[in-house]
Amino acid sequence: MNNPYASQQKQALNRGSGPQAEGWALIEMARRLDAAKQSGDSSEILTQCRLNWRIWTILQSELVDPECTVPKEIRENLLSLSNFIDKRSTEVIGSPTADKLDVLININRQIGAGLMENNETSAEDTAAPTQQPSNPYAPGGTSGSSNTEI
Secondary structure, rough: OOHHHHHHHHHHHEEEEEEEHHHHHHHHHHHHHHHHHHHHOOOHHHHHHHHHHHHHHHHHHHHOOOOOOOOOOOHHHHHHHHHHHHHHHHHHHHHOOOHHHHHHHHHHHHHHHHHHHHHHHHHHHOOOOOOOOOOOOOOOOOOOOOOOOO
């Protein structure tokens, strides 16, 4: 059975930018980590923690790439955060308990939302400006225009 929500998400990711896909992945991981936390199943906690760690490893590899376009200060902060994720992930893998997941869930939600938000802002900034109708009554407006919209 096809899930319309899943296919809508897949289409959005195919059309989206790299940061948007990364943001979505982090938010999805937050959801999965939270579900594992709620279940309390240590094998599920372990599985989701390992997957989250892989995603952060991919992000790290992009951040250390010499062609990375992320500003230096942000890149350094994200790499520092990635080191924290590495340490916390090894703690969870060593002893997979639900109480250790909260910080990973919160970080993923915050960074994921930021990536999604920044991407939307960038798309709005690069969109063609909309042309406003001229108002002959506004300061600097064109007088004598017969095509005025109110």
